[in-house]
Amino acid sequence: MSYLQKISEFQNITVTPTSYDDHRIEGDISLERETDTLKFHLIFSYSDRIEADQNLAGLILAMPAINFTLFSKKLTLNFPASESDVAAISEFVRINNREVFINKLARRRYEFFRQEYVPRDEDITEENSNGNTLVSATSQYVDTPRKIQGGSNAVLSSGGKESLLSYGMLKEIDPDTHAFYFNESGGHWLTAKTAYDYYSAEFSNVHKVWSNVDRFYRYVLRNMRILDQRVMNMKTDTYPVQLFIFPVYVMSMIPVAIEHGIRGAVLGDEFDDPSDMQPFHGIRHYYGIYDQTLDFNRYMSGYLHSKGIDFTVWSAVYPITGGVVENILIKRYPDLFRLQRSCHSCRSVNGKIVPCGKCSKCLGILMFILSAGGDPHQILYSTESIENLKENVSRERMRLDTDELNYMKAKLGFIEADDMERLQHVSGMHLLPDEHQLFQHVPDSYRDGIMRIISQYAPLSYSYTGGAWHQSEKQ
Numbered sequence: 001m002s003y004l005q006k007i008s009e010f011q012n013i014t015v016t017p018t019s020y021d022d023h024r025i026e027g028d029i030s031l032e033r034e035t036d037t038l039k040f041h042l043i044f045s046y047s048d049r050i051e052a053d054q055n056l057a058g059l060i061l062a063m064p065a066i067n068f069t070l071f072s073k074k075l076t077l078n079f080p081a082s083e084s085d086v087a088a089i090s091e092f093v094r095i096n097n098r099e100v101f102i103n104k105l106a107r108r109r110y111e112f113f114r115q116e117y118v119p120r121d122e123d124i125t126e127e128n129s130n131g132n133t134l135v136s137a138t139s140q141y142v143d144t145p146r147k148i149q150g151g152s153n154a155v156l157s158s159g160g161k162e163s164l165l166s167y168g169m170l171k172e173i174d175p176d177t178h179a180f181y182f183n184e185s186g187g188h189w190l191t192a193k194t195a196y197d198y199y200s201a202e203f204s205n206v207h208k209v210w211s212n213v214d215r216f217y218r219y220v221l222r223n224m225r226i227l228d229q230r231v232m233n234m235k236t237d238t239y240p241v242q243l244f245i246f247p248v249y250v251m252s253m254i255p256v257a258i259e260h261g262i263r264g265a266v267l268g269d270e271f272d273d274p275s276d277m278q279p280f281h282g283i284r285h286y287y288g289i290y291d292q293t294l295d296f297n298r299y300m301s302g303y304l305h306s307k308g309i310d311f312t313v314w315s316a317v318y319p320i321t322g323g324v325v326e327n328i329l330i331k332r333y334p335d336l337f338r339l340q341r342s343c344h345s346c347r348s349v350n351g352k353i354v355p356c357g358k359c360s361k362c363l364g365i366l367m368f369i370l371s372a373g374g375d376p377h378q379i380l381y382s383t384e385s386i387e388n389l390k391e392n393v394s395r396e397r398m399r400l401d402t403d404e405l406n407y408m409k410a411k412l413g414f415i416e417a418d419d420m421e422r423l424q425h426v427s428g429m430h431l432l433p434d435e436h437q438l439f440q441h442v443p444d445s446y447r448d449g450i451m452r453i454i455s456q457y458a459p460l461s462y463s464y465t466g467g468a469w470h471q472s473e474k475q
Contacts, residue, residue, distance in 0.1 A: 015058060022049045044061075050258075151263055264443065269294070322368055344361055
């Protein structure tokens with residue numbers, strides 16, 4: 001038995017939209033095994049009027065299912081799908097299969113999978129990482145061009161620093177900016193709720209969709225036989241399988257965009273250092289964050305354009321690190337900073353939502369805030385969390401880029417860094433290897449405005465040549 005045959009728990013995953021109207025999309029996901037079938041009814045409920053058809057409803061429902069395709073021989077789209085749809089979903093399946101194989105099975109942060117399903121060294125091949133999932137549609141759909149009337153954009157809002165800063169900058173440039181919130185019925189909504197409540201009271205153009213997609217994920221995970229359910233019950237800072245999260249958010253925005261004249265989705269993708277993105281066993285991958293990269297933004301935009309949907313996915317903060325994001329947010333948009341809840345383990349205390357202060361996410365945020373001269377108490381971090389930061393950082397497997405982590409540690413006096421000059425790029429704007437101008441991937445109508453704001457706080461720029469970052473000659 002080959003390795004892929006060994007982990008193919010499902011014979012087929014089928015996506016079937018059952019209904020859609022001007023506020024709601026519903027459908028069934030079935031995951032067929034040799035001896036039984038897992039079934040779940042997915043719901044997306046919108047606060048605003050939407051415009052959808054059976055094709056769009058099916059595509060929205062298909063996005064969550066892609067998270068589990070590495071473990072299935074087939075993905076059947078039981079709705080009218082175009083050639084563009086099948087080609088794009090096949091590519092998403094291939095890429096996500098690879099991310100799950102490398103980041104969840106081969107290079108594990110937790111032992112979620114039973115040991116007999118963990119790949120041996122000889123199993124770690126590009127062929128196995130791609131999986132063997134066949135994508136097919138039961139009927140054909142002819143894409144219809146949809147010219148979206150209007151020129152505004154919507155920030156995909158989570159309550160984290162990148163989406164708050166993105167909203168602040170876009171709102172400053174374009175008062176018609178929209179905010180889009182996604183409540184996936186899990187703990188993440190606590191992270192977003194503080195910002196959503198404020199936005200709803202203070203701003204117009206705020207949209208929300210509620211979905212039971214997190215319950216779908218948990219239902220499938222609880223019933224996957226190749227997972228170790230004892231480890232599944234442990235408190236962890238990462239999902240056992242799911243890495244295809246943002247496409248669910250983006251695709252669910254499209255019916256809102258068509259109805260309300262929104263031309264683009266602004267994601268909070270911050271800088272990822274290419275020097276830290278080395279292949280694994282010779283296999284190129286995205287360290288589990290494909291859906292938060294420029295490659296995803298470009299592919300998703302191209303796919304939607306090929307379907308005739310005039311909608312673009314982009315990021316306003318991709319050339320700057322988290323520390324720069326936090327610095328601008330604190331100093332330029334203090335009202336928005338006070339809404340920040342980046343922790344994924346937030347809890348409600350006396351009517352206020354507070355971060356845990358101990359997870360790797362919180363430790364990074366505390367480093368950013370203190371490095372920027374901010375006060376973590378303003379976003380409800382405890383004095384104990386601040387006082388124990390150095391010790392907690394020394395014990396935690398931090399999830400920051402290597403240069404970024406060392407730069408922050410050195411700035412806060414946690415370590416003595418003898419290469420601080422080399423690390424200075426962390427505080428600036430980055431020209432990526434495939435760019436010929438800063439913020440090249442930001443739409444023309446926003447580029448100058450965003451650069452004007454960010455360059456006030458990060459005036460130096462750096463380019464990546466010869467495997468290292470160098471300060472650009474022209475500033």
